[in-house]
Amino acid sequence: MEIEFQHNCWKHDQDLLIRYTGVSGFVVVPEDENRVTELGTVLLDEVLPHRDGCSHEIACWEGTLTVVCVDLRASWTAATCSSRS
Structure with a gap:
């Protein structure tokens, strides 16, 4: 299973990808069900x-x-931030 978090040019200039192995549980609790x-x-x-x-x-x-999960691995990947962001 993978989850990707997109960058926010105000804070980060990279995206974060987390890879989970041996997933035995996954729960999302949104404030808005839609x-x-x-x-x-x-x-x-x-x-x-x-x-x-x-x-x-x-x-x-x-x-x-x-x-x-059994384990996870995180990696940062380059993202493009314009000077106007």
Whole structure:
């Protein structure tokens, strides 16, 4: 399973891709049930121990996302930010 977070030129000039292996749980709790894939800006994230490996909890302005997995790998990829952003 993969989740991609797009950059915000005010804060980052790269996108973040997280690859999860051995996923045993996935929960999205949106503030608005009509916008499940649009959780907004990430406020915080935390990787915690779990009996299945780890739990990655991500809190956003518009909801939360939790992935339970054996392991995860994060990588940053270049994004284009214009000078007007």
